[in-house]
Amino acid sequence: MNQSMLTATNTLRQLQDKIDTISHNVANVDTNGYKSKQASFTDLLVQQINNQPDTSKETGRKTPYGIRTGTGAKLAQAVISPSQGALEHTGRALDMAFTKENQYLKVLARANGSDEVAFTRNGALEVSPLGNNRSVLTDANGNPVLDEHNAMITFRGNVADYAIRPNGTLQVAYSDGTRESFNLGVVQMRNPQVLEQVGNNLLRLPQNVNAANVYTDLTGATRSQISMQQGVLEKSNVDLSTEITELTKTERLYQFQSKTITLSDQMMGLVNNIRS
Template structure:
């Protein structure tokens, strides 16, 4: 009976955690760029116990001589579903979506982070009224391929191609590529090295730590090269689009009902074990 009570309590604890994962998915079903999470379970101290004495050696025995004994199941890892969400057109030039594998690199309190949320807006640059940064709704600055916040001309039309190259068009129709100006010391010719939006390929999403909302950072003890890779050739940046959450609401609601029923079953098993223990304690010899 003690074993059944322990198994029920362990199962209830794991089911509560699973319910939290499902609830988080449902709450973010309409969050831009959100990636659903999935929970896995594992047995706790499961072993095979042999039948005592001659019971395991009876001739003609059909059932196995041993039986499984354990202490329920607990929630193991929580993994992210990195499948592509639907792209929705917004016609807003500061809305960006990633078609394929990758995440936008953003600046988070001096360190680098990653997100799939592409609803950016302009933020003025201090002491530079002619320029602006692109930032998320939480204020994280979009980074360029040099690891620095991407600075774009203010009050101009911004066009971003599939590879993340930014071009601005002023009121006179002059098109300028956003980049770093260099001058050849021999010829004096000025050229512009284009700056691209930094989109990194996440080779191992489980190596990232999820922070607030859709923001992910690299843990202090994690090797960057084992998690982050360069942008894939097949990955494209789509301007004027936003990626919807990849959560299937009907699937999550069904999962929630299944989890609730499992919790009720474990609670009933715990209650039954408690009643049996009370009856045992009242027995008289």
């Protein structure tokens, strides 16, 4: 396979990854709390060929000396966009939304046969029965929501009302007149790009990564940094017009690289015909 085909093939693979990223964003345009990912490219190895040993003969040249032959481009990274999504008022007591960027709820999610802490900004909370007249607070997918000590938040008896305070405190009023308070588990992400996206709009910490380098648990006095609002949901921050524009541009690049392979094949066919 000649160099033009190799370069085009390498780039095609990476363009397909970007198309997949855009498609994932578009598919989650109506997912509460979803954060879009933006893909960026970088060049692969470039070979420098100095075909003119006498640089004085290249005086006035505007481009770098020699000839550079590349091997294509690669997807450098897919960055999570932390920007705030629009807030939709629902009036539902168990709906909440963060009003600061990079703050996430902690939930207990099942992955690879074991339970692990995951993070979400989807504030559509639910209450699921546990039996024995007890219930547990969960996210929209049934994952238990954790408190600031990583314990599940459970209720006893019949709950008459819920109140979510801006500092992340959940106050519960039972039908018998008693009350109980819980501190929702909230983290402030410092380096969200390290996190892995998993199913059901959850993020998790990769293996062998120190959590202290990625996020801070907002507990004690630091809970004053939490900012959330009851009765609203944060929509995704996907800009559909931008995604469609990027998809169109990427598909054009994909067609261009495919055309490169076709033209290279045609030129090799011409060479074979000349030799015969």
